[in-house]
Amino acid sequence: MDTPQDNLKWFGEGFDGFPKKLPDDVVECIIFIIDSRLSDVQTRERLQAFQRSLKALENKFLKEYIWQRDSMNLELVREEQQWLLRGRTNYGDSVADEWLIVYFLRELSKEFRDAWIRIYDSDGEFLLIEAANALPKWLNPEVAENRVWINSHRLLIVPLGKEEEPAPLSQVQALHILDTTPARPQQYIKVEREAFHRLNGYPAAISENQHHATLPLPRKVAHILHAHPSYIAPVVEAFYLRDPISIRLLQPDKSKMPLIFPPEDFVDVSVRFTKVLYAQLLGQHWEAPAPWDAALEKLVKADEPTEKAEIGIKLTAGMQMLLSHSIYASHKPTREIALLLEDLETGDDALPTDAEISSWPKREDDEGWLNIDFSEFEKELEGKGSGAKDGFGDKNAQESLKKMVSRFNDFLADNEAGAEGADGVLDPMDEDNDSDAGGRGWDDPEDEDSDSNASQDAQKQKNSKARPKGAAKDSDPETTDDSEDEEADAEYADYEKAYEKFMTLSAAEKAILTDEARELALEQDAEKEEDDEIQKLTQMMEAELFSHGALNVNPKSSHKPGTGLLSGSKGKGRGKGKERMEDINEMDSDGDEELLDEDYNLANNMLQAFKGQAGMAGPAGNMMKAMGVQFPQDKDDEFRGGGSKGKGKAVQR
Template identity: 75%
Template structure:
């Protein structure tokens, strides 16, 4: 396994490379042996002994354990002139896998007292996140990197030095501190208790994380899972993350490829899941296509419980997707299943008979852990739990109680009142914008319906397959591009409008208050006696002219200037004529122009 190097210096001395972030749902762990009495070779041998001790623990506790994706692993590597063990595990949706690794490393630290262990995930120092309510004020995410270690079954924190500026440590700095002053890392009992509270049920929690169910499966699928039960994780994941290509591969008439695991020849077998895997498979809504739907109907008519029949069909489809989709071709379970299929084809192995399958142990666990008593759940949220479990799962119940306990402790803390809770915030964390009414939009607190609609849409989106998400993303990108094109078009229209406005201004068409005299009887509202405008003037009781004059002046001048601009076009196309056409007004040729051209109204052309 390749790991990112921490000693990159690409752009000159002092540059340690770009910040590296772990992928989501991945936990990484490193182990050092720190003992000044050991030579380099002895340190390496000590780390190899640590590896063997881990293998012993796995054999003792993980005989039937199913990892969601990757198992715990330790690789001996050399970095920065020292030997260390490094491992990385993708735990997917199973947080239990992550805490199992913490448990193993903590247990091994009792045997290897010279081992110093760091464990972190994409959230950073997740052990401190668990202990957030008990941390000293100085220990925040900005300074915690490389300060949190497990040693001798304890959680130790490297505190700030006397004159040290609050900042994270480099790994080399942390190791130098541990080697030079091993007593400096501090043990905070309250922090440790909170950080490790999820380990209270171990090692019993390892077996409690499993779930068994008896399901109808095709004989070939039952044979594969009987040989290696952990394949169930890859099968469920292939079904859970199915995309349109996967569904197409279930239909030979479309994929033009025969099914490796056709939905036929069903037998009842006991399947071992983790609780996460079982819940993932059970909760999926799916309409099976073609022969899969027919097989489901046949199973139901034969008396199989509909829920169990659906689970069996989903598993059958999942292993077909796993073995035939190119996306999973390089996965270890896929390669191993392919080898087992080759043995069946070559005659090196045979499918089990009904008698053999009947001899296999069958086990069906209670599914009460899937149920929630909402009345008790609400009591737990209110901190009034009466001892009755809201969940069938004791671990989930304990985690809920812990969460409520922390929240209540925070509220009850005198130091985190109005001054503490609000005063300790970074200024950038405060919403000091103007009120919603002043901004001209609705207050978010009053838009519950819109938020609920968004939350429902988001919940639906995160359950989609990767391919479906990619399709929606592409559609959103196309929509954004279309909106950008529309905006560019609007900008172009605005430019043309500005040009037309400038042209009209140049002809005086938009000059509503021209500074020139106008003789009586001339213009749009004039008459022979020059009283057209005067007749509309009104004087208020105090002898002052009313606003009607201003309105009339604007209308008069706009119309007058528009006519003049049209006349200046001399019968040619121009902005004034175009604008009036857009408003549905068709001007005749000016009378003065008609006279000059030798025509008169109603007479046509002169001879």
């Protein structure tokens, strides 16, 4: 059976089922025994021996280990006429569980050299994600599926063949390659080192992942966790993922159900967590409802540390949610806890006495791993960590941060890095070759554009060769582009210097500069808004003047030079106007352009604008009034008002 595929063929196109995809936070592994000398029965026995060795490793290293959700399991199955081991593990929020599985499988591959192991999660080949900085150019997510295997303690990758198209392998193809050409998979040392760098601290990291704390718990809860410490994981998760129904089940007056674990009869016991579980419980802010709030106050008054009392109350509430909420009824831990409670009710078991509890070992681990010096954190981000021992409580977190910063700095230091990647070269799968019109019966317009661009480039080259030595360089667009590029490079260099100087400042100085930059940006925004408002007013005034013709410099009219408004005026102005119009007539004897009398047009436009005001206030009247000019009455108005004026005159006579 192939691993999860994302390609979906719809009905009528060979539909073979919906695409299979792993759920989130789930890791899956498959193990094949590839040896042509082994029979089918011998292959099965070899896989069973693999299972037994895995069980021995678990007994050796996982005696007190707590899985976040699911423990590691490998089932012997038969798929496509061959035996294999397949297992899935839901690791939840604990990535350490996922890497523990990788560590076990890699260790077993030293003993079983004929075993080929593939491990992946919902993100795909996560081992390659860890080694993204060291991958070869051709190895991208589009081709990586079924190419990454663990064998003989090595990470082996099946490379592309000489004539092979860049595409993922199916499981059948990969197994055929491993069987027929076992030397084809290659070991990339840099990729392997980066992919397995998280395993450097194992197996010591297994025990370092635990945390012990002494907490006040009800006697019944203490009894269950002492008998089965692994139940702490589902209890914490039930509290961590609580919903309104869970909160209601904590309140007997609302749920009308008695509490299975009432917050009373508290005893101090040592509880074993993983660091993730303890952090989840500690970091949750929770307003305890009644009667839990009263129990918390009682514990604090009894001189219990407030933080420990809160964690004890949260843990008890999580146990209550796990046993009372219907969504957890089918879970294995819930059923097992219910059986323990039945034994207590029937008398087959009894709660421990104070003397028995006092004999239980108590352990209180340091919580320094939760502490982070943020000044040291900023230094690590800048790649200038001082190596202070108390800067990071968790050394693994510090190492991970250092590696992340180191990879980022390596990328920035690569002068050839660009938008396509650190090497600036596109992978074959990233190339857009869909513009090939071959076999489609139509031409791609991009080809025409490229041909025209090529001809333009050839013409530019020809012109540049033909240009004399004394020609100005600014006339060459290529030279202009080069100068613009140089200016851009200089500006970017200045930006880099300013940024480096900014990063060396203290946090207080950075805050001051940030506030100043914010104020400057606000001022610029205000100025921009003011400029926009002025521009809007200007456009409105222009529109008003245009509507009245005041800004029409050369209107088309039937006006003849020497007649109209200025024809009746006497003096030097008229003579000059005539002479100027005669000169224009002589210069424009061909008749290609219209005659332009600026004085006439200006006066005519102002009169038209004044006429359009219809006796009301307007821009033309206001402008001329401000200059002390009084407009005469329009001639058309005289004709219209002739009758009334005549009548008036007759009456006067």
